[in-house]
Amino acid sequence: MSEEPGRIFREAWIAGVKRHYPGEPKASYIVPWSQTSEWERASAAAVCEQVRQFVEISGGSTAKLTRAQKGRFVALCWIAQIYRRIPDPKPAYVADWDDLPPWQQETDADIFETIEKTVAGSELQPEGTG
Numbered sequence: 001m002s003e004e005p006g007r008i009f010r011e012a013w014i015a016g017v018k019r020h021y022p023g024e025p026k027a028s029y030i031v032p033w034s035q036t037s038e039w040e041r042a043s044a045a046a047v048c049e050q051v052r053q054f055v056e057i058s059g060g061s062t063a064k065l066t067r068a069q070k071g072r073f074v075a076l077c078w079i080a081q082i083y084r085r086i087p088d089p090k091p092a093y094v095a096d097w098d099d100l101p102p103w104q105q106e107t108d109a110d111i112f113e114t115i116e117k118t119v120a121g122s123e124l125q126p127e128g129t130g
Contacts, residue, residue, distance in 0.1 A: 006044035020102070021103045050073075051112055067106075071097070073112060079094045
């Protein structure tokens with residue numbers, strides 16, 4: 001079960017890359033979960049948990065955020081994981097939202113929405129609707 005949040009993140013990343021990347025994505029962008037490095041697995045799980053908690057703490061109000069706001073949250077959480085796990089990361093690994101290519105911004109927003117739907121479908125119901 002501890003792998004599942006990371007797997008949800010990774011599968012959403014791969015789906016987003018396939019959907020939004022212009023042309024043929026790098027093979028490393030779409031490596032399946034089973035072949036993902038340990039640091040990436042841990043980072044994916046951590047970011048997934050951060051998004052899950054954010055959705056829960058907001059009482060589901062994250063549905064009102066724009067796609068850009070959702071994507072920015074994922075990107076910022078990911079940057080923190082990069083700094084945590086890579087001593088001297090390449091600038092591209094820690095690029096600010098405005099410096100990310102459009103395909104990556106869209107993919108980050110997709111990741112948030114995938115996690116958000118998972119949370120809403122499994123454990124989070126707005127008050128008075130259950």
